[in-house]
Every structure is written in structure tokens, then in C-alpha cells.
Amino acid sequence: MSQFVQYVAIGLGNGATYAMLGLGLVVIFRSTGLLNFAQGEMAMFATFFVWKLHDLGLALWLALLVGIAGGFLLGVVTHQLVVRPVGDPHRHPLAVVIVTVGLFLAFNATASLIWGSGQQPLENLFGRSSVNLAGTAVSWQKIGTLVVLGGVALVFWLIFQKTKIGLAMRAVASNPESSALSGVPVTRVLMIGWGLAAAVGALAGTLTVPVSGAVDSNLMQLALVYSFAAITLGGFDSLLGAVVGGLAIGLVTDVLPRYVSAFEQMPLAPAFLLILLVLLVRPEGLFGRKAVVRP
Amino acid sequence: MSALAEHRRAVARTVTMVIVVAAVLVAVPYALPNDYWVDRVAGWIPLAVAALGLNLLTGYNGQISLGHGALYGTGAYATALILNHLGWPYLLAVVGSAVVCFVAGVLVGLPALRIKGLYLALVTLAVAVLFPQILEQFSSVTGGSAGLGITESALNHRGVVVEQSIRFDPPEGSGLSTAQWRYFFMVAVAVVCFVITRNIIHSRTGRAIVAIRDNETAAEVSGVDVARTKVLTFGVSASLAGVAGALFALFQATQPSRISSGSFTLLVSLYFLVAIVIGGPQSIIGPALGAIAIGVFRDVITPELPERVKTATPLILGALLIVSVLAAPGGIVGTVESVRARRRRSPATITPTPTTEEP
Numbered sequence: 001m002s003q004f005v006q007y008v009a010i011g012l013g014n015g016a017t018y019a020m021l022g023l024g025l026v027v028i029f030r031s032t033g034l035l036n037f038a039q040g041e042m043a044m045f046a047t048f049f050v051w052k053l054h055d056l057g058l059a060l061w062l063a064l065l066v067g068i069a070g071g072f073l074l075g076v077v078t079h080q081l082v083v084r085p086v087g088d089p090h091r092h093p094l095a096v097v098i099v100t101v102g103l104f105l106a107f108n109a110t111a112s113l114i115w116g117s118g119q120q121p122l123e124n125l126f127g128r129s130s131v132n133l134a135g136t137a138v139s140w141q142k143i144g145t146l147v148v149l150g151g152v153a154l155v156f157w158l159i160f161q162k163t164k165i166g167l168a169m170r171a172v173a174s175n176p177e178s179s180a181l182s183g184v185p186v187t188r189v190l191m192i193g194w195g196l197a198a199a200v201g202a203l204a205g206t207l208t209v210p211v212s213g214a215v216d217s218n219l220m221q222l223a224l225v226y227s228f229a230a231i232t233l234g235g236f237d238s239l240l241g242a243v244v245g246g247l248a249i250g251l252v253t254d255v256l257p258r259y260v261s262a263f264e265q266m267p268l269a270p271a272f273l274l275i276l277l278v279l280l281v282r283p284e285g286l287f288g289r290k291a292v293v294r295p
Numbered sequence: 296m297s298a299l300a301e302h303r304r305a306v307a308r309t310v311t312m313v314i315v316v317a318a319v320l321v322a323v324p325y326a327l328p329n330d331y332w333v334d335r336v337a338g339w340i341p342l343a344v345a346a347l348g349l350n351l352l353t354g355y356n357g358q359i360s361l362g363h364g365a366l367y368g369t370g371a372y373a374t375a376l377i378l379n380h381l382g383w384p385y386l387l388a389v390v391g392s393a394v395v396c397f398v399a400g401v402l403v404g405l406p407a408l409r410i411k412g413l414y415l416a417l418v419t420l421a422v423a424v425l426f427p428q429i430l431e432q433f434s435s436v437t438g439g440s441a442g443l444g445i446t447e448s449a450l451n452h453r454g455v456v457v458e459q460s461i462r463f464d465p466p467e468g469s470g471l472s473t474a475q476w477r478y479f480f481m482v483a484v485a486v487v488c489f490v491i492t493r494n495i496i497h498s499r500t501g502r503a504i505v506a507i508r509d510n511e512t513a514a515e516v517s518g519v520d521v522a523r524t525k526v527l528t529f530g531v532s533a534s535l536a537g538v539a540g541a542l543f544a545l546f547q548a549t550q551p552s553r554i555s556s557g558s559f560t561l562l563v564s565l566y567f568l569v570a571i572v573i574g575g576p577q578s579i580i581g582p583a584l585g586a587i588a589i590g591v592f593r594d595v596i597t598p599e600l601p602e603r604v605k606t607a608t609p610l611i612l613g614a615l616l617i618v619s620v621l622a623a624p625g626g627i628v629g630t631v632e633s634v635r636a637r638r639r640r641s642p643a644t645i646t647p648t649p650t651t652e653e654p
Contacts, residue, residue, distance in 0.1 A: 034413070035413045035414075035416070035417055037361075037416070037420065082617055082621075085621050086620065086621065093359065093412040093413050093416070094353065094357070094359055095620050095624070096413070097359050097361070097413065097416045097568075098568065098572050098616055098617075098619075098620050099616070099617050099620050099621075101361070101565055101568060101613075101616065102613040102614070102615075102616030102617040102620070103613065103617070104565070104613070105565060105569070105609045105610070105612055105613030105616065106609070106610050106613030106614055106617070107613075108609060108613075109606055109607055109608065109609035109610035109611075109613065110610050112606040113604060113606050113607050113610060117606055221424065221561065222424065225420065225421050225424045228417050228420070228421065229421070232417070262432075263432075264432065265428060265431040265432035265434070265439075266425065266428035266429055266431065266432045267428070268421070268424060268425045268428050269425060269428065269429075269432075271421075272421045272422070272425050275417070275418060275421055276406060276418060279406075279409070279410045279414055279418065280406055280409055280410065283409075283410075283414070
């Protein structure tokens with residue numbers, strides 16, 4: 001039983017990082033209708049940035065804050081330079097996939113080019129100690145990650161519901177042309193969306209490091225697929241869906257393989273089956289809005 | 296110029312091109328300085344065939360797959376298992392892998408009828424990442440990360456039966472080295488694949504495939520069986536990836552080396568996409584050119600780079616990918632064609648065309 005609780009704690013802790021990455025994916029999807037295949041690599045890149053700052057002597061939390069700001073900038077620049085010229089993702093899905101895959105390769109290689117292809121150790125943001133919860137030792141790292149996820153989700157909710165820029169983002173998401181005509185600065189809104197996505201990636205990356213053990217250029221590849229599974233389950237345009245989906249995927253991929261020997265070496269398999277099932281049966285996910293297509 | 300003359304010129308151009316390509320393909324293993332380079336160039340062939348398969352699906356039919364690396368891997372393991380357990384001739388093993396992957400492709404193609412565009416890319420990305428995990432899970436069959444070699448029973452010099460790596464022994468009296476013979480085998484299979492694909496594209500089915508990409512509803516209204524065509528395209532595309540994987544497995548095993556879960560990562564699938572985008576989607580020869588471009592990058596340019604920037608190769612490929620989409624959506628083939636079309640058009644604008652004077 002206590003073993004089970006421990007697995008659940010690990011699952012929720014890991015799920016929280018998928019949820020964070022998923023929040024970034026949802027923000028981009030809502031504003032541009034685009035699945036960002038480079039989201040994980042952008043997060044990895046920003047995490048290297050955090051590591052470097054910390055390595056230079058900055059306190060980890062301070063490095064993280066600067067890293068988040070750096071991530072924001074990275075997202076903004078990426079959108080302006082590369083993503084914007086591609087055009088409407090619904091009309092050119094292939095072009096969008098190719099460009100984000102190009103970004104994937106480019107970020108991955110640039111990270112190894114700048115920081116080497118080795119593994120860089122980074123200490124845990126919440127230390128290594130654990131706390132006794134109902135007879136089970138649960139590490140602060142997992143609890144801290146969950147708390148951070150709560151905070152991030154709250155911030156995102158506040159931005160979208162209570163600020164002017166959030167209103168503009170929702171307007172662009174629902175109809176870019178009309179919102180442009182009514183004076184919403186669409187480009188700036190999309191830019192900020194990409195910035196937010198990359199910024200939350202820095203957070204997700206830094207919190208993933210204790211799980212993977214070190215920062216390297218493959219840090220976020222598996223996490224990217226898990227967070228895609230998360231937003232598929234939750235609904236591509238739902239922030240709540242990303243959080244719930246992320247935690248669910250964390251549970252499925254960490255708890256199931258411990259008990260079902262068929263999944264022992266392939267924790268991705270249950271998540272993959274979930275993606276397939278959701279897309280076939282309920283493509284809008286748990287919390288997403290159903291897309292109505294006029295052929 | 297009359298239509299007949301135009302047609303004759305087109306035929307002459309095609310014939311010339313076929314002769315030139317054939318001559319180049321035959322000359323390559325003799326022109327290269329040594330067997331090391333023959334092997335490097337032979338190593339590009341599986342990439343070219345896999346990209347050809349992906350191009351049929353993505354370039355012509357508009358279904359995006361980021362998971363062809365998994366089908367490529369399926370072909371490779373199918374060949375290895377066929378040779379290890381059944382001991383078929385190499386060529387038959389390649390065909391067997393094609394059949395296995397055709398079935399796998401149809402199985403993937405069925406859900407793809409409902410999952411489209413970006414979502415299909417997402418699912419196939421998951422397949423690509425999942426595939427190495429599957430190999431690990433079934434490591435008793437696949438060898439997992441330790442790898443799987445291909446062996447055959449043979450008598451050693453003391454007359455004892457031993458398991459040894461399979462080999463590409465050149466035929467007696469051909470004067471070919473092992474590397475050259477292996478190259479010719481792989482090129483021959485690849486040429487067959489390219490010819491078959493070309494014929495599919497130029498057939499009625501080919502026009503249906505393209506019509507579905509351009510407008511699915513319109514294609515359906517015009518009497519195209521959309522579901523059947525899409526699933527079949529997935530199957531054929533997968534079987535080409537399977538042939539590519541089979542060639543890769545034979546190439547690796549006769550080095551002698553092994554295939555392992557590390558040979559079929561997500562990056563492999565992405566490189567197929569890079570090959571078709573750089574070479575030219577929607578052209579037959581484009582994927583081959585893209586594969587050559589990647590091969591030149593990997594085997595010729597990268598080793599020359601200083602140690603520090605060797606890891607930059609994917610960066611260059613990624614940048615090329617983005618630049619191609621933004622600046623040259625037709626890839627190498629499209630760019631060459633548009634340049635040629637512009638050159639052909641420019642003299643015509645200077646001298647007035649005599650079409651109005653013809654009876």
C-alpha cells in the first residue's frame with residue numbers, strides 16, 4: 001500500500017511537469033491552432049540556460065527566474081523569425097510540422113553545440129529531503145512541483161481571464177480576422193503566447209532534471225510526447241485539460257508499468273493507446289471545445 | 296514548335312536522363328577511391344528508399360507521418376528474423392519485409408482515416424518514440440539495445456557447424472569487391488522501388504492519390520474511393536519504408552555489425568522528412584537527392600569539421616528545413632525546375648511566338 005502511494009506521488013510529480021509543458025502547448029494551440037513539436041526542445045534549451053546561470057554562481061531560484069525570462073524571449077524571437085512567416089497552420093499543416101520539426105533539430109543541435117553533448121548535473125530546486133505522509137516518504141521535490149504547477153495554472157488563468165492581453169488572446173483564438181479588424185494587435189498577442197509557452201518550458205525543464213538526473217540535449221523528448229498525450233486527453237484548447245491530462249498521464253505512465261509487466265519497458269505504450277483512443281472516439285478530449293468544420 | 300516536336304523533345308530528355316542516371320549509378324563504385332567510400336554511399340540508399348516511401352504518403356497524398364522510422368525498423372527486424380530463423384535468400388527476405396510492412400502500414404492507415412493533419416503527425420510522432428521502447432520490451436526477440444546480428448550456419452575449416460555473420464560474397468569471376476557487390480544489390484532494389492513508385496504516381500491511382508491531397512471532398516465527389524486509396528497509399532508507403540529497413544539490416548549485418556533499438560530513434564523519422572523537404576516533395580527523384588544531400592553532410596562534410604562544431608550538422612539540416620519551407624517549398628527539384636522554366640520563358644518574351652501565324 002505504502003509502495004502504491006509512493007508510485008502515485010512519483011506519477012503526480014512527473015505528471016505536473018507534463019502538465020506545465022502541456023500548458024505551453026495549449027497556449028500556442030489556442031492562439032494559433034498549431035501543435036508545437038519544438039516545445040520540448042525549447043524547454044530543454046531554456047533549462048540549459050538555467051543550468052549555465054547557476055553554474056556561473058547565481059542561486060538556483062534566481063537562475064530559474066532569469067531562465068524563465070530568457071525562455072520568454074526565446075519564444076518571442078522564435079515566433080517572429082520563424083513561425084510567423086509560415087502562415088495559417090490550418091491551411092498548411094505540413095509546412096507547420098516541417099518548420100517546428102526544423103526548430104526541434106535546430107534547438108537540439110544548438111544546445112549540444114553551445115553546451116556540449118554531455119550531461120550536466122543540476123541540483124534539485126526543492127532539495128533531496130522527503131516528508132512522511134501517512135506512513136509513506138514523499139519527496140519535497142514532488143510536492144514542490146505540484147505546488148508550482150498549481151501556481152502556474154493560477155497565473156495562466158489570471159492572465160487569460162483578468163487581463164487585457166488575456167482577453168486579446170482569447171479574441172485572437174476565437175477569430176483572428178475579426179479581432180484584427182477590431183484593433184487587437186494580433187502579431188503581438190501571438191508573440192506573447194509563444195513567449196509564455198517557452199517561459200513555462202524553462203520551469204518544466206528545471207523541474208524535470210531531478211527525474212532524469214542531469215541536463216542533456218535529450219532531456220525533454222519523452223516529456224514532449226507525454227505532454228502531447230496530456231493535452232490530447234484534456235483537450236487541445238483547454239488549460240484545465242492540460243493540468244488534469246498531465247497528472248493523469250503521469251499516473252498512467254508511472255504507476256501502470258510497475259504492476260503490468262507488459263508495460264515494464266515501455267511506459268509510453270499506455271499513454272500512446274490513450275492518445276489513439278481519445279482521437280478516435282472523442283477528438284475534443286475531456287474539456288476541449290468541439291471543432292465544427294465546414295467542408 | 297509543333298506538339299509532336301515538343302513531345303519528341305520530352306521523350307529524348309527522359310531517355311537521356313535515364314541513361315545518365317544509370318551510368319552514374321553503375322560508375323559510382325568504380326569511381327570512388329576505395330571500399331570505405333563505396334560503403335558510405337551505399338549507406339545513403341536505405342535513406343533514399345525510405346524517403347521515397349514517406350514522400351508517396353506525405354508529399355503526394357498529404358498524410359503527414361513522423362513515424363516512418365518505426366516502419367523502417369519493422370522492415371529491418373523482419374529481415375533479420377527471416378534470415379535468422381528461416382534462412383531465405385536475401386532478395387526474398389527483402390520482399391518478405393515489404394509484405395510485413397504493408398500489413399503494418401494498412402493497420403496504421405485505418406485509424407489515420409479519422410485522424411488527420413497535425414493530429415496524425417502527433418500520433419505518428421508518438422509511434423516513433425514508442426518504437427525503441429517496444430524493442431526493449433521484447434528484447435528476447437529483438438535483442439533490445441544490445442542489438443541483433445544476422446547469422447547463418449556454416450561449416451568452419453574443421454568441419455564443425457558454427458553460426459557466423461552473413462556475408463555479401465561477390466559472384467565468382469565478377470571482379471567485384473564485397474562492398475561493390477553489396478552496393479549493386481542495394482542500388483538494384485532501390486531502382487526497382489523508384490520505378491514502381493513512378494508508375495503508381497503516373498497511373499489512375501496516382502491521380503487519385505494527388506486529388507485526395509488537393510481536396511478530399513472534391514476527390515470523393517469525382518468518384519475516388521478515398522478511404523481505400525488512403526489506406527492503400529499508407530500500405531505501399533510503409534512497404535517502401537520496410538524495403539529500406541531491410542536494406543539497412545543487410546548493410547549493417549554484413550559489415551558485420553548489428554541493428555539495435557538505438558538505430559531507430561525519433562531522429563531517424565525526422566531525417567526522412569528532412570530528405571523529402573530538401574530534395575523536393577511531390578517529385579520522384581527528390582527524396583533521392585535529399586538523401587544524397589544528407590549523406591554528403593553526414594559523411595563528407597561533418598568529418599572535415601573541427602571537433603567542436605561536429606554536432607552542428609542537425610542544426611544545419613534544421614535550418615535548411617525551415618529555409619526550404621519559407622523560401623523554396625519545392626526543394627532542390629522545385630528550385631531547379633522553376634529556374635529552368637524562367638530561363639525557357641525569357642527568350643520567348645523577346646521573340647514573339649509565331650503561334651498566331653500557324654494555319
